[in-house]
Amino acid sequence: MKAVVINEHGGVEKLSYQDHPLPEITANEVLVQVRAIALNHLDLWTRQGLPGSTLPMPHILGSDAAGVIAAQGELVKGLNTGDKVVLAPGYSNCHTCPACLAGNDHLCSQYKVLGAGIQGVYAEFVKIPAENVFPMPVGLSFAEAAAIPLVFLTAWNMLVHQAQVRPGEDVLILAAGSGVGSAGIQIAKLFGARVIATASTDAKLARAKELGADECINYAEKDFLAEAKRLTNKTGVDIVFEHVGKATWDKSIRALKNGGRLVTCGATTGYDPTLDLRHVFFRGLKIFGNFMGRKSGLAEALRFFPHKLKPVIDTTFPLQNAADAHRLLMNRQQFGKVILTID
Numbered sequence: 105m106k107a108v109v110i111n112e113h114g115g116v117e118k119l120s121y122q123d124h125p126l127p128e129i130t131a132n133e134v135l136v137q138v139r140a141i142a143l144n145h146l147d148l149w150t151r152q153g154l155p156g157s158t159l160p161m162p163h164i165l166g167s168d169a170a171g172v173i174a175a176q177g178e179l180v181k182g183l184n185t186g187d188k189v190v191l192a193p194g195y196s197n198c199h200t201c202p203a204c205l206a207g208n209d210h211l212c213s214q215y216k217v218l219g220a221g222i223q224g225v226y227a228e229f230v231k232i233p234a235e236n237v238f239p240m241p242v243g244l245s246f247a248e249a250a251a252i253p254l255v256f257l258t259a260w261n262m263l264v265h266q267a268q269v270r271p272g273e274d275v276l277i278l279a280a281g282s283g284v285g286s287a288g289i290q291i292a293k294l295f296g297a298r299v300i301a302t303a304s305t306d307a308k309l310a311r312a313k314e315l316g317a318d319e320c321i322n323y324a325e326k327d328f329l330a331e332a333k334r335l336t337n338k339t340g341v342d343i344v345f346e347h348v349g350k351a352t353w354d355k356s357i358r359a360l361k362n363g364g365r366l367v368t369c370g371a372t373t374g375y376d377p378t379l380d381l382r383h384v385f386f387r388g389l390k391i392f393g394n395f396m397g398r399k400s401g402l403a404e405a406l407r408f409f410p411h412k413l414k415p416v417i418d419t420t421f422p423l424q425n426a427a428d429a430h431r432l433l434m435n436r437q438q439f440g441k442v443i444l445t446i447d
């Protein structure tokens with residue numbers, strides 16, 4: 105089969121469209137013919153490589169895919185060849201630790217994400233445990249379906265399972281133009297919250313408004329902390345949805361009302377912000393860290409597509425042009441997901 109692989113870590117020039125062996129499935133796995141792939145920042149970090157990385161090469165990037173079942177192991181039930189499916193992007197083969205038994209396999213020490221710790225989906229075919237395979241919502245294209253899993257799984261876990269958003273609450277969604285931000289806006293609205301979204305351009309904020317954002321802050325022109333305070337009569341917001349990191353962390357903490365919750369899934373601008381702990385204890389703040397989420401959260405979110413929740417796609421490229429797609433994501437000019445397709 106054809107795949108986009110890296111033979112060593114580095115820049116976009118390391119992405120190579122080449123032949124790769126077809127994956128061999130085990131009894132409880134499914135072979136999926138990939139039709140569309142969504143990029144995540146994780147793809148960029150994996151390509152560049154972390155210090156001490158021992159990823160076997162060649163390595164296939166990519167966590168998000170939608171496609172068609174091409175073959176299945178003899179123990180797989182309830183799935184059929186030809187089914188259109190979307191893939192949950194992570195799993196653990198442990199199944200026995202307390203986290204796995206509670207359905208929190210994303211907290212298992214053996215949890216792996218497609219394209220990061222194991223081979224990914226920038227390929228014509230991918231193998232995956234049957235438990236990670238979900239029917240594609242009716243009415244979506246492969247590209248739209250591929251845009252869902254990682255960001256909606258993550259945003260659902262952040263807002264629903266961790267911060268436990270409630271109707272009427274004020275939720276500040278940072279960097280609304282990102283994949284996880286555009287998912288966060290929609291999920292917060294689905295649960296009846298008032299969404300205050302930030303972005304760096306008015307064009308991105310117009311898109312955020314279309315997704316349901318009630319208030320928009322152009323953080324390139326206005327201080328988002330001052331605006332969040334103004335919009336909440338100086339009280340502060342109930343929930344801050346963080347994934348920006350160092351550039352916003354201090355203001356995110358200050359934007360919370362007393363007893364407020366901050367939930368974070370990333371640090372794209374830097375992972376070592378300063379934190380004035382007096383805000384945390386004097387004001388009773390709660391800080392939730394979040395990496396990926398329960399597979400059940402993806403199953404719950406998928407029920408709301410395409411009517412209540414919508415995949416957000418910026419640009420689509422053929423798989424061979426993965427380097428162009430990486431450049432687009434690196435430039436942070438996109439709104440929503442960057443997609444690769446295979447005809």
Ligand SMILES: [Zn+2]
Nearest residue numbers: 198201204212
């Ligand atoms: Zn486990």
